[in-house]
Structure formats: structure tokens, C-alpha cells
Amino acid sequence: MGSRLRGNDGGRMDIRFDAKTVVLSGAGHGFGRAIAESFAGLGARVFGCDLSARELAETAKAGVSTQVIDLTDRAASADWIKRVEDAVGGAVDVLVNNAGGVAGQEPHPIEEVGDADWDRILAINVGAAFVLSRAAAPAMKRAGHGRIVNISSGAGLQASLTGIQAYCAAKHAVIGLTRQLAHELGPFGITVNSVAPGFVRTNEATEKQWASYGAAGQEALVRGIAMKRLGTAQDIANAVIFFASDLAGFVNGQILQVDGGK
């Protein structure tokens, strides 16, 4: 388990997060679970939230403290951060804003996109990152250090394979939030960076998307990736670990595409 960085037999760099507090949204499956398990495996005290208690129960097996939270409930979200800070007696060291997604939606022409659908995707992607960052920042500033890692997407840098306008707009917004917070919080010793994953099959939505490409489309997608494979949740977790670690002390406001090369 975990994300030791190593070069097979010889080169090795062990990263540890002993005594560090890591807070992670969207911890129930996919990237979130891999990130939670990685941090827990590296010694961190990990707190994860998600919508589904059933999925969180699986993540909790790695020693993660879990909490069911609907991140569109901003009061409950802020209160969760407060309770984590009370529990550990200090600031969150690493906040990973991973929650997001397409909320089960299908692509529609813009003229058919309803307000509620648009608002929901903005709320769960960029709204959640905003509310958790807002809640965690004050204690991080008092502590004089902190790491915020926002999971954006290739859809934050170009048009989305999903075809969902709100998702693409929200992920672009996550990248804007990352850059602005890097600017604002950098002077307090807090770095803010973003991991932009390429297409990774991690959940029902991505399985549906994958199936929609058909065999030829799937082959073309993989052929277009320099590493000739799809990414995995662990690939994404490793990039998050990097940003959260001491290795990235002077890395701030950056967007790292983890897409196997395109």
C-alpha cells in the first residue's frame, strides 16, 4: 500500500506524513480512496468525507476517520473542518479537495441544460473546494504552513470528454481558484496546487463514459496516450503526495497534468 517513491532496486525516496493531519473530500471511492489509503499508509492521520456511508466504510478500513457530508451544505462542511481541528488540536496540514464529478448527469445541448443541473455541478466541484479551503485556511495561516491540493481535470484545461458544459466550467474554475489561492496564501507559507488527471476509470460515471467510446474509440484513446495505458487512481494519488510533501516546498500555483502524456 501507499505511495513510496522509488526507482526499483536502487533509487528510493521515502516520504512520510507521521503526525500530519490530512483532510480529504470525496474519500469514498476512486481517486479519493487511493489518496486516503496512500496518506494513511505513509503515517498521516486522515479524515475523509463523502456522500455515501457504504463507500466510506470501505475507505475506513485503511484507518481513515470518515464522515458523511453533503458538501453543498456549507455550514456542515465548515463544521466538519472545525471538528477535525478540535480533534487533532491544531491546523489541518494537508487539505485535498477531491470531491466533484458530473453528479450522474448526461451531456445535453446548452439550450437544454437546466439551472439545477448546472448549479449542482458547480457546487460539488468548485463550491466544495471553496468552502473547505475557506474553513481550513485560518488555522493554516496561524500555523504558518499548509498544503492545499485541488483535484481538477484535463477538463480544466480544455474541452471535456464528458461533453458536460458545467463540468468543464467548474474544473476550469478549480484551476482559477488554485492560482488565486496560491497568490493569496503563499505569503503565509501555504502552497496551493492542482493535479489534473486524464481519463481514469474509477466509478460508474467513468465506466459509462468508457463504454460509450466503443472498442475503436477506446483503442484510439489509449493510442493517443504516450504511455499507452490509462491512468490509475494510484497514479493520481502519487502526484497528490508529491504536492503535499516537503519535496514540493517551492512549488506553488501549479497545475500538474497526470495524463500519461498527450
Next chain:
Amino acid sequence: MMADARVAIVTGGARGIGRGCALALARAGYAIALIDVLAPEMERTAAEIGPATMCIHADVADFTRAQQVVAEVRDRFGRIDFLLNNAGRPMPKGLLEITEAEFDETIAVNLKSCFNYIRAVAPVMLAQGGGRIASMSSLNAHSGGVTAALSRFAYASAKAGILGMTRALAKELGPTILINAICPGLIQTELAKNPVIVERGTQIARDGIALHRMGSPDDVAQLVVFLATCEPCFITGQDFKVDGFQYNM
């Protein structure tokens, strides 16, 4: 040396960022081959690293020499796992002052050098079934340069060329070889101890870098170690700014 140790080549490894990267890679367990034209500094850095270190005096702009150097490293260590194209040289002259020879030399030392060494190590890495490459570009490739005393358009051109080379070779050399570029911002090195640069750098750090400090060679070296050792790694064809988040000034 250890039979199973991984091996890294660091061009321009005698001092500055290259030295910091060589030391960090050695700490991560790599046997190191330093390539440089600065013999005394290279010997000093090699002594710091320890006995599993090779020093090879070479001008990185020389294509044939790169082939010889890589063959020497492979013969000594048996494999090459990581290449850091770090060697480079600033060019402070502007468009109306620079000569054709100076322009050509700037491109040769900063950009062609990367081609020379990648061309030499790629067959070795492909034959052994894996390898990683990182090339030192510069924030100047994106910004056109804020430290005008050190480098201007010819340097920025070469460094931007590294980004194109990196993106294209990620496709050509994947999935066996991963290749990425690094864009350091203001880094405090021996070169940057010039009082004019220190004063300007301090001002830029105060006004224009979110982390309110210049970087150190070790800040860059940490990223290099990550790129060399991250496993699994799905990162290729990317460029990494290590600049503390510098606004484009």
C-alpha cells in the same frame, strides 16, 4: 558500487542547480555521472557525493562527445536509469547586440545539448526496458525573462525549445521512457550571487513571488528526485515550474 544501484547522468552537475540535483539523487541511492567543463568544481562535487561517482569533462554542445560520454557511463555502471539535462549557459545580449555565432552557441549549449544526450541515452534506456529523462528549461521559456541581467531572448528561445522537444519526445519515447521538463524561477546559485541580481531578485521575491523568497537548488532537486523515483508514474511530457508562484512581471 552496489550491483543494483540505479544510475543517473547529470550534465552541468559541477555547481548550482546541477550540483544540488546530483547530491539529492545520490542521497536517493543513485550512482552519479557528472558531466561538466568546470573540472575543479566537478571534482569537489564528486568528492561530496562519494566514491560511486564519475566525473567526465565534456562540452555538452558536442554531439560526438555525448556518444562517447554515454558509452563510458554505461561501460562503468552497466545501465543508465536517469538523465538530467541540466547544463546551460545564460546569454545576456539583446537582439541588436548578439552575433550570429553567439546565438548559435546559446542554442547549442542550452538546446542541442539536450538532443545530444537524449539521442545518446535513449537506445540504452530502450534496450534496458525503461528510463527517465528530465531537462532543465526555465521560467524564461514562459515569461521571456524577468532577470534581464542574466538572460534574454536567445536563452529564452533555447529554453522554450526544450519544452517542445519534451512534449514531442514523450510521445516518441513512451511508454518506455518518461521525459519531463523543469522550469526553475529565481534560484539562488553561485551565478546569482552577483550583487545586481541579488538586489533585483530580492525585490522580485518580495513583490512578485507568492512564497516571498527565492528558491534554492535543493527546491529544484526535490522535484528531480520525485521525477526519477515516483512509482508508478503516469507523468510524461509535462513542464514543472518551481518558482514559488511568480507573477509575470
